[in-house]
Amino acid sequence: MKRSLADRIEQYIKVLIDRSEEKQIEIQRAELAETFCCVPSQVTYVISTRFQEKYGYLTESRRGGKGFVRITRFTISSDIYTIMDGDKLFDFVNELMGKKMLDSESGNMLKHIVLSASSDLDDEQRKHLYNSVARALSEYLNLN
Amino acid sequence: MKRSLADRIEQYIKVLIDRSEEKQIEIQRAELAETFCCVPSQVTYVISTRFQEKYGYLTESRRGGKGFVRITRFTISSDIYTIMDGDKLFDFVNELMGKKMLDSESGNMLKHIVLSASSDLDDEQRKHLYNSVARALSEYLNLN
DNA sequence: ACGAAGAAAGTCAAATAAAGTCAAATAGGA
DNA sequence: TCCTATTTGACTTTATTTGACTTTCTTCGT
Missing domain, CATH: 3.30.56.130 (Transcriptional regulator CtsR, winged HTH domain)
Incomplete structure (x- = not known):
């Protein structure tokens, strides 16, 4: 071989x-x-x-x-967070911060950015963004 | 390096x-x-x-x-990059990291998440996302 | 005060360095 | 064999380095 x-x-x-x-x-x-x-x-x-x-x-x-x-x-993961809405994403980020897997600096920034960036999207697109961010974040942190 | x-x-x-x-x-x-x-x-x-x-x-x-x-x-604002594309957003993030206004942990995470979240968007939506992120980031960092 | 000389910075284009693109040629596996 | 992945190299684009030449100030001598 x-x-x-x-x-x-x-x-x-x-x-x-x-x-x-x-x-x-x-x-x-x-x-x-x-x-x-x-x-x-x-x-x-x-x-x-x-x-x-x-x-x-x-x-x-x-x-x-x-x-x-x-x-x-960054490490790839499978998508576990397939159905993600805004609250769940924020819970997820908060949980990661609580577990010290994500520092509060980064976590807060992310929440702010996601919230702001999603404000002028329709529901479909917003949900899509939340899912992408959740997936990307768990990839980034090497979860799963 | x-x-x-x-x-x-x-x-x-x-x-x-x-x-x-x-x-x-x-x-x-x-x-x-x-x-x-x-x-x-x-x-x-x-x-x-x-x-x-x-x-x-x-x-x-x-x-x-x-x-x-x-x-x-002076403190940059995202408005300087009126039409934001991926490269410019990355330049912006790199610049902020260079100025220590954004730590490299957060900056790298943001780059990854934005890239990943934009991968399955069409050009229009992608550009929109980049702009939103740039704006949100400069808001978060209190630029402007 | 005026003009010439000198001091600094700017401009521009050539030479060089490095990465990207693309397509043709080749190799390997089903 | 046929398809896909790999290998190669000619050509393109972008970034850096250098130096000759130009422009704009200040200063100094008259």
């Missing part, structure tokens, strides 16, 4: 993230390509296929001199 | 502003260039790319003898 180059690069990046303090790394695309003796676009391929948002990663980058690719990991 | 010359100059200036009483500094372009062993226009480059109004800075200058560059920091 010979692993492809792409697989090996993927593993390498994941190890780097594991070892990082913030679950976040910054790499130079060209340097990594050098390490694996491949073209730089191979790295782009790996990042774009394996480190997508749906797999729990956020990537940002900058071109030009001293450019970089930053990859941040 | 290797930083470019431009990044280092940017940091240096930001520290000076942090330490200043009035959130305002006056520098001599040539002197700063001397400090960093670079050409003066490098400083101009940094100022014009990093200390723009949209990032919450006002710059003024005078040429000739006793010339100077004055940089003033």
